[in-house]
Amino acid sequence: MSKVSNIMRLALLQLKGSKDKTVNVQNAVSKIEAVVKEHQPRLITLPECFNAPYGTKYFREYSETIPDGYTSQQLSNLAKKHQVYIVGGTIPELGENDAIYNTCTVWAPSGDLIAKHRKMHLFDIDVKGGIRFKESETLSAGNDFTTIDVDGHKIGIGICYDIRFEEMARLYRNEGCEMIIYPAAFNMTTGPLHWELLQRSRANDNQLFVVTTSPARDSSAEYVAYGHSMIVDPWAKIQKSAGDGEETVVADIDFSLVEQVRQQIPVFSQRRLDLYATARHGQ
Numbered sequence: 001m002s003k004v005s006n007i008m009r010l011a012l013l014q015l016k017g018s019k020d021k022t023v024n025v026q027n028a029v030s031k032i033e034a035v036v037k038e039h040q041p042r043l044i045t046l047p048e049c050f051n052a053p054y055g056t057k058y059f060r061e062y063s064e065t066i067p068d069g070y071t072s073q074q075l076s077n078l079a080k081k082h083q084v085y086i087v088g089g090t091i092p093e094l095g096e097n098d099a100i101y102n103t104c105t106v107w108a109p110s111g112d113l114i115a116k117h118r119k120m121h122l123f124d125i126d127v128k129g130g131i132r133f134k135e136s137e138t139l140s141a142g143n144d145f146t147t148i149d150v151d152g153h154k155i156g157i158g159i160c161y162d163i164r165f166e167e168m169a170r171l172y173r174n175e176g177c178e179m180i181i182y183p184a185a186f187n188m189t190t191g192p193l194h195w196e197l198l199q200r201s202r203a204n205d206n207q208l209f210v211v212t213t214s215p216a217r218d219s220s221a222e223y224v225a226y227g228h229s230m231i232v233d234p235w236a237k238i239q240k241s242a243g244d245g246e247e248t249v250v251a252d253i254d255f256s257l258v259e260q261v262r263q264q265i266p267v268f269s270q271r272r273l274d275l276y277a278t279a280r281h282g283q
């Protein structure tokens with residue numbers, strides 16, 4: 001599709017979570033209604049696991065089929081009602097053969113599901129004295145890369161831990177993406193160390209926009225999310241970021257920055273691929 005405009009208004013909803021799925025989804029619904037009324041964004045993003053508590057013991061209980069489950073239907077209706085794109089954070093998805101996935105749905109203004117991204121890299125870490133988490137205890141990994149087209153702009157989708165894998169972001173850049181959106185929920189151990197660093201790194205390496213949307217921080221939750229949803233531009237500058245509480249971030253993305261950076265610092269045409277693809281590759 002040809003580019004309709006270089007400017008796109010985005011709204012990132014950093015939402016409070018709870019153990020009540022209906023409350024979580026209705027909170028998202030009311031925040032979407034409010035931001036549409038006040039700012040008319042073209043694209044709205046939600047956090048990772050926004051309809052459920054983030055924890056391996058909860059994923060199956062809260063899981064739903066896509067696109068006929070309760071959460072999907074709410075997002076589809078809103079996208080259609082307000083003629084917006086919704087990158088619907090993630091929800092635990094009940095998939096084929098009883099497998100559960102951490103899945104991002106993307107809804108077009110027609111109300112149609114235009115993409116479904118299953119988290120490809122499961123969050124399995126054990127930081128001594130910090131955090132141990134093992135998504136693979138209950139989740140299966142997705143195997144497919146996901147890109148969408150919004151008004152002629154190609155956007156890649158990843159989920160949280162996926163951001164640590166530079167190869168995935170590189171692949172999206174090579175496919176022509178100008179932005180990568182990661183619904184995410186970093187934590188209080190790795191968040192302060194790596195959250196901003198990873199976003200600015202992926203943006204800088206690939207000369208594109210990086211957008212993350214986190215749940216709001218709730219210090220009484222079993223998993224305490226870091227917050228600080230963020231938009232980083234292709235110069236690796238933070239365009240806008242949230243604090244740690246419930247917050248809506250609205251920003252106008254200027255996609256012409258992508259081409260500016262790529263022309264002025266043309267690393268992608270300067271790569272010495274003739275030298276990198278050696279026997280050492282992969283060691």
Ligand SMILES: NC(=O)CCC(=O)C(=O)O
Nearest residue numbers: 123160161185186187190
């Ligand atoms: N939900 C996640 O994938 C968390 C990733 C994370 O916190 C990290 O440090 O990576």
